[in-house]
Amino acid sequence: VLRRSTSPAVQLVRDPAVAHRLLNENPDALSNRPSAGLLTALATWTRRPDRTETISTSTYGSHWRSLRSNLTAGFLSPSRLAALAPLQRDAAQDLVTGLSAGEVVMREHLDRAMFTLATRLCFGDDVEESCVRAMQSVMDDITQAMDDTVSFDGSTLGKVTHWRTLRRLFGLFVPLGVLVRPLIAAARARKNTDSRHSYVDSLIDIRIPNDVDAKRALGDDEILGLVAEFLATNTGVIVACLEWTLANLAIQPEVQKKLRREIDEAVAGEANAWLSEKALRDMPYLRAVVLESLRVHPPSPFVTRGVHDLAAAASGATGRLRKRIIFMVRDIGRHGSAWTDPDQFRPERFLPGGEAEDVGQMPGRNEIRMMPFGGGRRFCPGSNMAMLQAKFFLAALVRHFEFAPPSCGIDLTEVGGFNNVMKKPLRVRVTPRALP
Numbered sequence: 107v108l109r110r111s112t113s114p115a116v117q118l119v120r121d122p123a124v125a126h127r128l129l130n131e132n133p134d135a136l137s138n139r140p141s142a143g144l145l146t147a148l149a150t151w152t153r154r155p156d157r158t159e160t161i162s163t164s165t166y167g168s169h170w171r172s173l174r175s176n177l178t179a180g181f182l183s184p185s186r187l188a189a190l191a192p193l194q195r196d197a198a199q200d201l202v203t204g205l206s207a208g209e210v211v212m213r214e215h216l217d218r219a220m221f222t223l224a225t226r227l228c229f230g231d232d233v234e235e236s237c238v239r240a241m242q243s244v245m246d247d248i249t250q251a252m253d254d255t256v257s258f259d260g261s262t263l264g265k266v267t268h269w270r271t272l273r274r275l276f277g278l279f280v281p282l283g284v285l286v287r288p289l290i291a292a293a294r295a296r297k298n299t300d301s302r303h304s305y306v307d308s309l310i311d312i313r314i315p316n317d318v319d320a321k322r323a324l325g326d327d328e329i330l331g332l333v334a335e336f337l338a339t340n341t342g343v344i345v346a347c348l349e350w351t352l353a354n355l356a357i358q359p360e361v362q363k364k365l366r367r368e369i370d371e372a373v374a375g376e377a378n379a380w381l382s383e384k385a386l387r388d389m390p391y392l393r394a395v396v397l398e399s400l401r402v403h404p405p406s407p408f409v410t411r412g413v414h415d416l417a418a419a420a421s422g423a424t425g426r427l428r429k430r431i432i433f434m435v436r437d438i439g440r441h442g443s444a445w446t447d448p449d450q451f452r453p454e455r456f457l458p459g460g461e462a463e464d465v466g467q468m469p470g471r472n473e474i475r476m477m478p479f480g481g482g483r484r485f486c487p488g489s490n491m492a493m494l495q496a497k498f499f500l501a502a503l504v505r506h507f508e509f510a511p512p513s514c515g516i517d518l519t520e521v522g523g524f525n526n527v528m529k530k531p532l533r534v535r536v537t538p539r540a541l542p
Protein backbone atom coordinates (compact mmCIF):
# COMPACT_ATOMS: atom_id res chain seq x y z
CA VAL A 107 0.00 0.00 0.00
CA LEU A 108 2.82 2.37 0.97
CA ARG A 109 4.64 1.60 -2.22
CA ARG A 110 1.57 2.27 -4.31
CA SER A 111 0.76 5.51 -2.59
CA THR A 112 4.28 6.95 -2.72
CA SER A 113 5.68 5.71 -6.03
CA PRO A 114 5.02 7.73 -9.17
CA ALA A 115 3.78 5.78 -12.20
CA VAL A 116 6.45 4.74 -14.69
CA GLN A 117 5.95 4.62 -18.47
CA LEU A 118 8.59 3.00 -20.66
CA VAL A 119 8.67 4.22 -24.28
CA ARG A 120 10.26 1.92 -26.85
CA ASP A 121 8.33 2.86 -29.99
CA PRO A 122 9.76 5.78 -32.05
CA ALA A 123 6.26 6.95 -33.10
CA VAL A 124 5.08 7.08 -29.48
CA ALA A 125 8.27 8.95 -28.48
CA HIS A 126 7.65 11.51 -31.21
CA ARG A 127 4.01 12.02 -30.24
CA LEU A 128 4.78 12.36 -26.52
CA LEU A 129 7.60 14.85 -26.97
CA ASN A 130 5.76 16.93 -29.58
CA GLU A 131 2.38 17.07 -27.92
CA ASN A 132 3.61 17.71 -24.37
CA PRO A 133 6.58 20.08 -24.50
CA ASP A 134 5.64 21.80 -21.21
CA ALA A 135 4.88 18.67 -19.20
CA LEU A 136 8.04 16.98 -20.52
CA SER A 137 10.53 19.75 -19.90
CA ASN A 138 11.99 18.35 -16.67
CA ARG A 139 13.79 15.28 -15.45
CA PRO A 140 12.36 13.67 -12.31
CA SER A 141 13.54 15.81 -9.39
CA ALA A 142 15.24 13.97 -6.57
CA GLY A 143 14.03 16.88 -4.31
CA LEU A 144 13.91 15.73 -0.72
CA LEU A 145 16.39 12.90 -1.26
CA THR A 146 18.97 15.28 -2.70
CA ALA A 147 18.44 17.72 0.16
CA LEU A 148 18.88 14.91 2.68
CA ALA A 149 21.94 13.53 0.96
CA THR A 150 23.65 16.92 0.69
CA TRP A 151 22.30 18.34 3.94
CA THR A 152 21.53 21.52 2.07
CA ARG A 153 18.29 23.53 2.24
CA ARG A 154 18.97 25.17 -1.07
CA PRO A 155 19.58 22.37 -3.56
CA ASP A 156 18.93 24.97 -6.29
CA ARG A 157 22.28 26.51 -5.35
CA THR A 158 24.12 23.42 -6.52
CA GLU A 159 22.06 22.74 -9.63
CA THR A 160 23.70 21.84 -12.92
CA ILE A 161 22.21 22.21 -16.40
CA SER A 162 20.87 18.65 -16.32
CA THR A 163 19.37 18.87 -12.83
CA SER A 164 17.88 22.41 -13.05
CA THR A 165 14.15 22.83 -13.34
CA TYR A 166 13.06 24.26 -16.69
CA GLY A 167 13.09 28.05 -16.22
CA SER A 168 15.34 31.09 -16.09
CA HIS A 169 18.15 29.48 -14.05
CA TRP A 170 18.36 26.53 -16.46
CA ARG A 171 18.13 28.88 -19.47
CA SER A 172 21.10 30.99 -18.27
CA LEU A 173 23.33 27.99 -17.61
CA ARG A 174 22.41 26.28 -20.86
CA SER A 175 22.82 29.34 -23.08
CA ASN A 176 26.19 30.04 -21.44
CA LEU A 177 27.26 26.61 -22.70
CA THR A 178 25.65 26.67 -26.16
CA ALA A 179 25.65 30.31 -27.27
CA GLY A 180 28.84 31.15 -25.36
CA PHE A 181 31.26 28.33 -24.83
CA LEU A 182 30.17 26.06 -27.72
CA SER A 183 29.52 28.76 -30.33
CA PRO A 184 30.89 27.89 -33.82
CA SER A 185 33.84 30.27 -33.44
CA ARG A 186 34.78 28.74 -30.09
CA LEU A 187 34.46 25.25 -31.57
CA ALA A 188 36.87 26.22 -34.34
CA ALA A 189 39.31 27.50 -31.70
CA LEU A 190 39.36 24.03 -30.15
CA ALA A 191 41.38 22.64 -33.02
CA PRO A 192 44.88 22.99 -31.49
CA LEU A 193 43.77 21.36 -28.22
CA GLN A 194 42.11 18.53 -30.14
CA ARG A 195 45.21 18.01 -32.28
CA ASP A 196 47.46 17.79 -29.18
CA ALA A 197 45.16 15.24 -27.57
CA ALA A 198 44.91 13.16 -30.76
CA GLN A 199 48.69 13.31 -31.24
CA ASP A 200 49.20 12.01 -27.67
CA LEU A 201 46.66 9.26 -28.27
CA VAL A 202 48.31 8.15 -31.51
CA THR A 203 51.82 8.31 -30.03
CA GLY A 204 50.71 6.25 -27.01
CA LEU A 205 49.47 3.30 -29.11
CA SER A 206 51.88 0.63 -30.29
CA ALA A 207 51.56 -2.56 -32.33
CA GLY A 208 49.94 -5.57 -30.67
CA GLU A 209 46.81 -6.28 -28.68
CA VAL A 210 45.64 -3.16 -26.90
CA VAL A 211 42.79 -2.40 -24.47
CA MET A 212 41.51 0.81 -26.04
CA ARG A 213 39.40 2.24 -23.21
CA GLU A 214 42.27 3.36 -20.99
CA HIS A 215 43.94 5.18 -23.90
CA LEU A 216 40.67 6.83 -24.97
CA ASP A 217 39.73 7.79 -21.39
CA ARG A 218 43.09 9.40 -20.83
CA ALA A 219 43.03 11.38 -24.08
CA MET A 220 39.43 12.59 -23.72
CA PHE A 221 39.78 13.48 -20.05
CA THR A 222 42.95 15.49 -20.67
CA LEU A 223 41.18 17.38 -23.45
CA ALA A 224 38.11 17.96 -21.25
CA THR A 225 40.19 19.47 -18.43
CA ARG A 226 41.95 21.79 -20.88
CA LEU A 227 38.62 22.98 -22.25
CA CYS A 228 37.34 23.39 -18.74
CA PHE A 229 40.26 25.14 -17.01
CA GLY A 230 42.78 26.15 -19.69
CA ASP A 231 45.95 24.35 -20.70
CA ASP A 232 48.16 24.92 -17.67
CA VAL A 233 46.74 22.35 -15.24
CA GLU A 234 49.41 20.05 -13.75
CA GLU A 235 49.37 16.49 -15.11
CA SER A 236 49.19 15.03 -11.57
CA CYS A 237 46.06 17.13 -10.89
CA VAL A 238 44.45 16.00 -14.17
CA ARG A 239 44.99 12.32 -13.29
CA ALA A 240 43.71 12.82 -9.72
CA MET A 241 40.55 14.49 -11.09
CA GLN A 242 40.12 11.62 -13.54
CA SER A 243 40.25 9.11 -10.71
CA VAL A 244 37.59 10.96 -8.64
CA MET A 245 35.37 11.43 -11.71
CA ASP A 246 35.60 7.64 -12.36
CA ASP A 247 34.27 7.07 -8.84
CA ILE A 248 31.48 9.61 -9.42
CA THR A 249 30.45 7.87 -12.65
CA GLN A 250 30.41 4.54 -10.84
CA ALA A 251 28.27 5.97 -8.01
CA MET A 252 25.88 7.47 -10.59
CA ASP A 253 25.55 4.10 -12.27
CA ASP A 254 24.59 2.65 -8.87
CA THR A 255 21.61 5.04 -8.71
CA VAL A 256 20.17 3.73 -11.99
CA SER A 257 18.23 0.89 -10.40
CA PHE A 258 16.19 3.30 -8.21
CA ASP A 259 12.55 2.19 -8.53
CA GLY A 260 10.82 4.77 -6.32
CA SER A 261 9.88 2.16 -3.66
CA THR A 262 10.36 2.86 0.05
CA LEU A 263 13.21 0.33 0.32
CA GLY A 264 14.65 1.78 -2.88
CA LYS A 265 14.57 5.26 -1.30
CA VAL A 266 16.74 4.13 1.63
CA THR A 267 19.32 2.49 -0.66
CA HIS A 268 19.13 5.38 -3.06
CA TRP A 269 19.63 7.90 -0.26
CA ARG A 270 22.82 6.08 0.80
CA THR A 271 24.10 5.97 -2.77
CA LEU A 272 23.33 9.67 -3.17
CA ARG A 273 25.23 10.43 0.05
CA ARG A 274 28.23 8.50 -1.28
CA LEU A 275 27.92 10.34 -4.59
CA PHE A 276 27.75 13.78 -3.02
CA GLY A 277 30.57 12.79 -0.62
CA LEU A 278 32.85 12.41 -3.66
CA PHE A 279 32.44 16.12 -4.36
CA VAL A 280 34.68 16.76 -1.32
CA PRO A 281 37.87 15.31 -2.90
CA LEU A 282 36.84 16.76 -6.26
CA GLY A 283 36.48 20.17 -4.60
CA VAL A 284 39.97 19.92 -3.09
CA LEU A 285 41.33 19.61 -6.64
CA VAL A 286 38.98 22.01 -8.42
CA ARG A 287 38.59 24.92 -5.97
CA PRO A 288 42.20 26.14 -6.42
CA LEU A 289 41.65 26.10 -10.20
CA ILE A 290 38.46 28.18 -9.80
CA ALA A 291 40.41 30.59 -7.55
CA ALA A 292 43.17 30.85 -10.18
CA ALA A 293 40.54 31.59 -12.85
CA ARG A 294 39.00 34.31 -10.65
CA ALA A 295 42.49 35.81 -10.18
CA ARG A 296 43.07 36.12 -13.93
CA LYS A 297 39.72 37.87 -14.35
CA ASN A 298 41.07 40.95 -16.06
CA THR A 299 43.53 39.30 -18.40
CA ASP A 300 43.12 38.30 -22.07
CA SER A 301 43.79 34.57 -21.67
CA ARG A 302 40.25 33.71 -20.56
CA HIS A 303 38.77 31.12 -22.88
CA SER A 304 37.94 28.20 -20.60
CA TYR A 305 34.50 26.96 -19.50
CA VAL A 306 35.27 27.99 -15.91
CA ASP A 307 36.06 31.53 -17.12
CA SER A 308 32.60 31.67 -18.73
CA LEU A 309 30.98 30.40 -15.51
CA ILE A 310 32.70 33.12 -13.48
CA ASP A 311 31.33 35.76 -15.86
CA ILE A 312 27.66 34.76 -16.09
CA ARG A 313 24.98 36.38 -14.01
CA ILE A 314 21.92 34.34 -13.00
CA PRO A 315 18.46 35.95 -12.73
CA ASN A 316 17.40 35.90 -9.13
CA ASP A 317 14.19 36.93 -7.31
CA VAL A 318 16.13 38.59 -4.53
CA ASP A 319 18.91 40.66 -6.06
CA ALA A 320 18.01 40.69 -9.78
CA LYS A 321 21.20 38.98 -11.00
CA ARG A 322 23.90 37.17 -9.12
CA ALA A 323 27.21 35.48 -9.85
CA LEU A 324 27.67 31.74 -9.35
CA GLY A 325 29.29 30.57 -6.12
CA ASP A 326 32.18 28.10 -6.01
CA ASP A 327 29.85 25.19 -5.05
CA GLU A 328 27.71 25.80 -8.10
CA ILE A 329 30.75 26.06 -10.37
CA LEU A 330 32.07 22.80 -8.90
CA GLY A 331 28.83 20.99 -9.86
CA LEU A 332 28.90 22.43 -13.37
CA VAL A 333 32.57 21.46 -13.76
CA ALA A 334 31.75 17.87 -12.76
CA GLU A 335 28.90 17.83 -15.29
CA PHE A 336 31.20 19.18 -18.01
CA LEU A 337 34.00 16.67 -17.30
CA ALA A 338 31.53 13.76 -17.19
CA THR A 339 29.71 14.66 -20.42
CA ASN A 340 32.94 15.34 -22.29
CA THR A 341 34.54 12.02 -21.43
CA GLY A 342 32.44 8.90 -20.73
CA VAL A 343 29.87 9.12 -23.51
CA ILE A 344 32.39 10.10 -26.18
CA VAL A 345 34.75 7.30 -25.11
CA ALA A 346 31.84 4.85 -25.21
CA CYS A 347 30.94 6.01 -28.73
CA LEU A 348 34.54 5.61 -29.95
CA GLU A 349 34.93 2.21 -28.32
CA TRP A 350 31.72 0.82 -29.89
CA THR A 351 32.66 2.27 -33.28
CA LEU A 352 36.16 0.77 -33.24
CA ALA A 353 34.72 -2.60 -32.18
CA ASN A 354 32.41 -2.63 -35.21
CA LEU A 355 35.18 -1.47 -37.54
CA ALA A 356 37.44 -4.28 -36.33
CA ILE A 357 34.65 -6.81 -36.93
CA GLN A 358 33.87 -5.40 -40.40
CA PRO A 359 37.21 -4.78 -42.20
CA GLU A 360 35.46 -3.71 -45.43
CA VAL A 361 33.70 -0.84 -43.60
CA GLN A 362 37.03 0.12 -42.02
CA LYS A 363 38.77 0.11 -45.43
CA LYS A 364 36.07 2.26 -47.01
CA LEU A 365 36.30 4.75 -44.14
CA ARG A 366 40.09 4.86 -44.37
CA ARG A 367 39.91 5.61 -48.06
CA GLU A 368 37.67 8.61 -47.39
CA ILE A 369 39.99 9.80 -44.60
CA ASP A 370 43.16 9.49 -46.72
CA GLU A 371 41.55 11.44 -49.55
CA ALA A 372 40.38 14.19 -47.18
CA VAL A 373 43.79 14.48 -45.48
CA ALA A 374 45.47 14.81 -48.90
CA GLY A 375 43.55 18.07 -49.35
CA GLU A 376 44.63 19.52 -45.99
CA ALA A 377 47.52 21.88 -45.26
CA ASN A 378 48.66 19.76 -42.29
CA ALA A 379 48.15 16.13 -41.34
CA TRP A 380 44.99 16.75 -39.30
CA LEU A 381 41.46 17.17 -40.55
CA SER A 382 39.89 20.60 -40.12
CA GLU A 383 36.34 21.07 -38.88
CA LYS A 384 35.30 22.01 -42.42
CA ALA A 385 36.84 18.82 -43.88
CA LEU A 386 35.12 16.70 -41.22
CA ARG A 387 31.77 18.21 -42.18
CA ASP A 388 32.28 17.10 -45.82
CA MET A 389 32.94 13.41 -45.11
CA PRO A 390 29.67 11.49 -45.63
CA TYR A 391 31.00 8.05 -44.78
CA LEU A 392 32.67 9.18 -41.54
CA ARG A 393 29.37 10.81 -40.52
CA ALA A 394 27.47 7.64 -41.48
CA VAL A 395 29.78 5.42 -39.41
CA VAL A 396 29.41 7.60 -36.30
CA LEU A 397 25.61 7.89 -36.71
CA GLU A 398 25.27 4.13 -37.16
CA SER A 399 27.32 3.58 -34.02
CA LEU A 400 25.10 6.02 -32.07
CA ARG A 401 21.99 4.27 -33.40
CA VAL A 402 23.04 0.72 -32.57
CA HIS A 403 24.96 1.48 -29.37
CA PRO A 404 23.71 4.81 -27.97
CA PRO A 405 26.12 5.79 -25.17
CA SER A 406 23.15 7.17 -23.16
CA PRO A 407 20.73 4.23 -23.37
CA PHE A 408 17.74 6.03 -21.85
CA VAL A 409 16.36 9.51 -21.33
CA THR A 410 14.00 10.32 -18.45
CA ARG A 411 11.30 12.89 -17.93
CA GLY A 412 9.35 13.62 -14.76
CA VAL A 413 5.77 14.80 -15.03
CA HIS A 414 5.30 16.95 -11.93
CA ASP A 415 2.32 18.49 -10.24
CA LEU A 416 1.33 21.25 -12.67
CA ALA A 417 -0.32 23.48 -10.04
CA ALA A 418 2.95 23.69 -8.11
CA ALA A 419 4.94 24.08 -11.33
CA ALA A 420 2.82 27.14 -12.20
CA SER A 421 4.04 28.82 -9.01
CA GLY A 422 7.69 28.20 -9.94
CA ALA A 423 8.30 25.07 -7.82
CA THR A 424 8.97 21.67 -9.38
CA GLY A 425 5.93 20.09 -7.75
CA ARG A 426 5.38 16.50 -6.70
CA LEU A 427 6.49 13.86 -9.18
CA ARG A 428 3.38 12.24 -10.67
CA LYS A 429 4.85 10.18 -13.47
CA ARG A 430 8.25 9.07 -14.67
CA ILE A 431 8.61 8.59 -18.43
CA ILE A 432 11.65 6.68 -19.64
CA PHE A 433 12.50 6.86 -23.35
CA MET A 434 14.42 3.67 -24.12
CA VAL A 435 16.87 5.24 -26.58
CA ARG A 436 18.49 1.96 -27.53
CA ASP A 437 15.20 0.22 -28.32
CA ILE A 438 13.95 3.26 -30.25
CA GLY A 439 17.06 3.24 -32.49
CA ARG A 440 16.63 -0.47 -33.17
CA HIS A 441 12.87 -0.57 -33.63
CA GLY A 442 11.66 -2.89 -36.38
CA SER A 443 9.04 -0.37 -37.53
CA ALA A 444 11.71 2.21 -38.39
CA TRP A 445 14.72 0.16 -39.55
CA THR A 446 15.45 -2.84 -41.76
CA ASP A 447 17.75 -5.37 -40.06
CA PRO A 448 17.85 -3.01 -37.07
CA ASP A 449 20.54 -4.91 -35.15
CA GLN A 450 23.03 -4.87 -38.01
CA PHE A 451 25.81 -2.28 -38.14
CA ARG A 452 25.43 -0.90 -41.65
CA PRO A 453 26.59 2.74 -42.11
CA GLU A 454 25.45 2.76 -45.78
CA ARG A 455 21.87 3.35 -44.60
CA PHE A 456 22.84 6.98 -43.80
CA LEU A 457 24.32 7.65 -47.27
CA PRO A 458 22.34 9.28 -50.11
CA GLY A 459 19.81 6.76 -51.41
CA GLY A 460 19.88 4.79 -48.13
CA GLU A 461 16.84 4.26 -45.91
CA ALA A 462 18.09 6.92 -43.45
CA GLU A 463 19.63 9.47 -45.80
CA ASP A 464 17.55 12.22 -44.10
CA VAL A 465 18.18 11.08 -40.54
CA GLY A 466 20.67 13.04 -38.47
CA GLN A 467 21.87 13.09 -34.90
CA MET A 468 18.74 14.97 -33.69
CA PRO A 469 15.11 13.82 -33.94
CA GLY A 470 13.37 15.13 -37.08
CA ARG A 471 10.46 17.58 -36.97
CA ASN A 472 8.03 15.03 -38.41
CA GLU A 473 9.34 11.78 -37.00
CA ILE A 474 11.77 10.23 -34.57
CA ARG A 475 13.80 7.27 -35.78
CA MET A 476 16.67 7.53 -33.31
CA MET A 477 17.41 9.86 -30.40
CA PRO A 478 20.99 9.30 -29.14
CA PHE A 479 21.09 12.92 -27.94
CA GLY A 480 17.56 12.93 -26.50
CA GLY A 481 14.78 15.20 -27.70
CA GLY A 482 12.35 17.95 -26.77
CA ARG A 483 13.50 20.94 -24.74
CA ARG A 484 16.16 19.07 -22.80
CA PHE A 485 18.00 17.56 -25.80
CA CYS A 486 21.78 17.38 -25.43
CA PRO A 487 23.32 20.84 -25.91
CA GLY A 488 26.72 19.26 -26.65
CA SER A 489 25.60 17.18 -29.64
CA ASN A 490 27.51 19.19 -32.27
CA MET A 491 30.65 19.17 -30.20
CA ALA A 492 30.24 15.45 -29.48
CA MET A 493 29.91 14.67 -33.20
CA LEU A 494 32.96 16.81 -33.94
CA GLN A 495 35.07 15.09 -31.26
CA ALA A 496 33.93 11.59 -32.23
CA LYS A 497 34.64 12.17 -35.92
CA PHE A 498 38.00 13.86 -35.29
CA PHE A 499 39.38 11.15 -32.98
CA LEU A 500 37.99 8.31 -35.05
CA ALA A 501 39.57 9.74 -38.21
CA ALA A 502 42.94 10.15 -36.43
CA LEU A 503 42.87 6.54 -35.21
CA VAL A 504 41.75 4.96 -38.49
CA ARG A 505 44.29 6.99 -40.44
CA HIS A 506 47.23 5.88 -38.29
CA PHE A 507 46.27 2.27 -37.47
CA GLU A 508 44.52 -0.83 -38.71
CA PHE A 509 42.25 -2.50 -36.18
CA ALA A 510 41.48 -6.23 -36.13
CA PRO A 511 39.83 -8.60 -33.62
CA PRO A 512 42.26 -10.11 -31.07
CA SER A 513 42.74 -13.86 -30.69
CA CYS A 514 39.86 -14.03 -28.16
CA GLY A 515 37.43 -12.23 -30.51
CA ILE A 516 35.24 -9.22 -29.74
CA ASP A 517 32.30 -9.49 -27.39
CA LEU A 518 29.59 -6.87 -28.06
CA THR A 519 27.70 -7.46 -24.79
CA GLU A 520 26.51 -4.18 -23.28
CA VAL A 521 26.40 -2.96 -19.69
CA GLY A 522 23.27 -0.97 -19.00
CA GLY A 523 23.95 1.93 -16.66
CA PHE A 524 23.85 5.68 -17.19
CA ASN A 525 26.42 5.07 -19.90
CA ASN A 526 26.06 2.13 -22.25
CA VAL A 527 29.60 0.73 -22.39
CA MET A 528 31.05 -2.57 -23.56
CA LYS A 529 30.89 -5.16 -20.80
CA LYS A 530 34.38 -6.35 -21.69
CA PRO A 531 36.51 -3.27 -22.47
CA LEU A 532 37.48 -3.45 -26.14
CA ARG A 533 40.72 -5.28 -26.85
CA VAL A 534 41.90 -5.00 -30.47
CA ARG A 535 44.93 -5.97 -32.53
CA VAL A 536 46.54 -2.70 -33.58
CA THR A 537 48.85 -2.40 -36.59
CA PRO A 538 50.47 0.98 -37.31
CA ARG A 539 50.13 2.03 -40.96
CA ALA A 540 52.77 3.38 -43.29
CA LEU A 541 51.04 6.68 -44.07
CA PRO A 542 50.45 7.47 -47.74
Ligand code: HEM
Nearest residue numbers: 161162339343344406409478479480481484485486488492
Ligand atom coordinates in the same frame (compact mmCIF):
# COMPACT_ATOMS: atom_id res chain seq x y z
C1 HEM B 1 28.56 11.12 -27.70
C2 HEM B 1 28.45 12.09 -26.82
C3 HEM B 1 27.16 12.49 -26.10
C4 HEM B 1 25.98 11.82 -26.01
C5 HEM B 1 25.60 10.47 -26.61
C6 HEM B 1 25.09 12.64 -25.19
C7 HEM B 1 23.78 12.31 -24.88
C8 HEM B 1 22.95 13.08 -24.10
C9 HEM B 1 21.58 12.73 -23.80
C10 HEM B 1 20.84 11.49 -24.29
C11 HEM B 1 21.10 13.69 -22.98
C12 HEM B 1 19.69 13.75 -22.39
C13 HEM B 1 18.83 14.54 -23.37
C14 HEM B 1 17.37 14.55 -23.01
O1 HEM B 1 17.04 14.42 -21.84
O2 HEM B 1 16.55 14.70 -23.93
C15 HEM B 1 22.14 14.67 -22.77
C16 HEM B 1 22.01 15.79 -22.00
C17 HEM B 1 23.02 16.68 -21.79
N1 HEM B 1 24.28 16.67 -22.39
FE1 HEM B 1 24.98 15.31 -23.68
N2 HEM B 1 25.76 13.76 -24.80
C18 HEM B 1 27.03 13.73 -25.35
C19 HEM B 1 28.00 14.70 -25.23
C20 HEM B 1 27.86 15.87 -24.55
C21 HEM B 1 28.85 16.92 -24.51
C22 HEM B 1 30.18 16.92 -25.26
C23 HEM B 1 28.35 17.89 -23.68
C24 HEM B 1 28.97 19.21 -23.26
C25 HEM B 1 29.77 19.92 -23.97
C26 HEM B 1 27.04 17.45 -23.21
C27 HEM B 1 26.25 18.14 -22.32
C28 HEM B 1 24.98 17.74 -21.93
C29 HEM B 1 24.16 18.50 -20.98
C30 HEM B 1 24.57 19.74 -20.21
C31 HEM B 1 22.93 17.83 -20.90
C32 HEM B 1 21.70 18.25 -20.07
C33 HEM B 1 20.81 19.16 -20.94
C34 HEM B 1 19.61 19.75 -20.22
O3 HEM B 1 19.13 19.18 -19.26
O4 HEM B 1 19.15 20.82 -20.66
N3 HEM B 1 26.79 16.23 -23.77
N4 HEM B 1 23.27 14.27 -23.47
